[in-house]
Amino acid sequence: MPQVLTAREVEAILSSGQPIPTGAVLTPSARDLVDAKKRAATGAKTAVVVAAPVTVVASAPAAAVPATGAPSIPDYEYKWTPGTDAKTPDEIQRFFHSAPIEELKRRICDMGRRLWLKDYTDGNGGNITIRVGDNLALCTPTLICKGFMQPADMCLTDLDGNQLAGTRVRTSEAKTHYAIMKRQPAAKACVHAHPPHATAFAISNASIPSSLIPEAEVFLGKIGVAKYETPGTPANAEEVGRVGVDHQAVLMQNHGVICWGKDVEDAYWKMENIDAYCRTVGFAASLGTGLHRFGPDKLKDLIALRQKLGMPDPRANMKEAELIDTADFRPGVICQQSAAPAPAETAPDATVEALVGKITEEILRQLGQAK
Ligand SMILES: [Zn+2]
Incomplete structure (x- = not known):
């Protein structure tokens, strides 16, 4: 399948100094860009490197274009050849x-x-x-x-x-x-x-x-x-x-x-x-x-x-x-604590302790008076 290049991709290729791949299919805007670069390069010291032949398509998405023109689903998956990773x-x-x-x-x-x-x-x-x-x-x-x-x-x-x-x-x-x-x-x-x-x-x-x-x-x-x-x-x-x-x-x-x-x-x-x-x-x-x-x-x-x-x-x-999904989902389900460490025994509250002491004292005092 021919490689389809957009204007952005052509720009990136040219700015990296690489040639446009042989047989690549260019979108109209990509072709315009190449033409403009060629014109700009005429008389200039640097020339645009375009490996011929390239083809222009009427309009092309960034994804693969079917060779037959039959309807298809664009494929954006990035594929590489195993064992060819860039290393240096x-x-x-x-x-x-x-x-x-x-x-x-x-x-x-x-x-x-x-x-x-x-x-x-x-x-x-x-x-x-x-x-x-x-x-x-x-x-x-x-x-x-x-x-x-x-x-x-x-x-x-x-x-x-x-x-x-x-x-x-x-x-x-x-x-x-x-x-x-x-x-x-x-x-x-x-x-x-x-x-x-x-x-x-x-x-x-x-x-x-x-x-x-x-x-x-x-x-x-x-x-x-x-x-x-x-x-x-x-x-x-x-x-x-x-x-x-x-x-x-x-x-x-x-x-x-x-x-x-x-x-x-x-x-x-x-x-x-x-x-x-x-x-x-x-x-x-x-x-x-x-x-x-x-x-x-x-x-x-x-x-x-x-x-x-x-x-x-x-x-x-x-x-x-x-x-069969038996998960019971309703608003207001009870929130559970997940796997938290068991809390240490609750320490007695000093204020409550003092109050209990006072009440006990008072009860004992009144009992004493009643005798
Ligand atoms: Zn995050």
């Missing part, structure tokens, strides 16, 4: 500034803006990663508002979190994302945020009920729950990785949500899916009429559909009887 500092820099990686950086910024506009992140909250090699990933930097990131803010790391490129320090949560990616090869991108409706479930003792909305079963699957660990710690990465391996949406207790997908938009969609689902369940529960669930036979159909789409679901081999 020069290779890493070239890779980090290559056109496909610059495009992914822009997509991370887009998803960050969406997270912020939806109120899924506040302050510097949330982080985004995309796997771009056997042992390479792009990630957002630490201490940055997700709504206003620039491509130049992005970082490149290995999957142990060691920073390889980028001028800003990587997010401390990157290792949590990579703990999923290391266990689950289909997880090519992760998005972490604190969407309020789903996070409300994460800080409550109510389980998110299932068998309510078909789309949630298909696109979110069974929502995982990772027990609380301090954010950014190896223990947190271990727990989230363990749960995330076969749950695409993971509720992080007392924290937020992490979702993964085949590309960064796919992962972001799941963030929208889980928060919209939790918001709807919350409203429905507040109606006070109880929740109407569809049966396990119908749930089985949806799980099969999810598998057809290539998405994992730990419920795939469960029997209908095992799929």
Whole structure:
């Protein structure tokens, strides 16, 4: 399939001094840019390096274009040839500034803006990663508002979190994302945020009920729950990785949500899916009429559909009887204390002690007088 290049990608290639790949398909604006550069270069000392032939298409999305012109679904998944990771500092820099990686950086910024506009992140909250090699990933930097990131803010790391490129320090949560990616090869991108409706479930003792909305079963699957660990710690990465391996949406207790997908938009969609689902369940529960669930036979159909789409679901081999969700979700459920150490025996209150003493004294005095 020919490589389709937009004006931005052509600009990035030319500014890196690389030739435009042979056989590449240029969008009209990309072709205009090349023509303009050629004109500017005429008579100048430097020439635009264009490896012919290139083709112009009427309009082309950033994703793959079908050779036949048949309708298709754009594919934004980043694919690489195993064993070809950039290794030397020069290779890493070239890779980090290559056109496909610059495009992914822009997509991370887009998803960050969406997270912020939806109120899924506040302050510097949330982080985004995309796997771009056997042992390479792009990630957002630490201490940055997700709504206003620039491509130049992005970082490149290995999957142990060691920073390889980028001028800003990587997010401390990157290792949590990579703990999923290391266990689950289909997880090519992760998005972490604190969407309020789903996070409300994460800080409550109510389980998110299932068998309510078909789309949630298909696109979110069974929502995982990772027990609380301090954010950014190896223990947190271990727990989230363990749960995330076969749950695409993971509720992080007392924290937020992490979702993964085949590309960064796919992962972001799941963030929208889980928060919209939790918001709807919350409203429905507040109606006070109880929740109407569809049966396990119908749930089985949806799980099969999810598998057809290539998405994992730990419920795939469960029997209908095992799929019955008995989680009782109502407003006002009793909050339980989780695994806290047993409190020491309550120390006596000095004021109460003094009062009891005084009352006892008074009773004894009156008894004495009565004699
Ligand atoms: Zn967080």
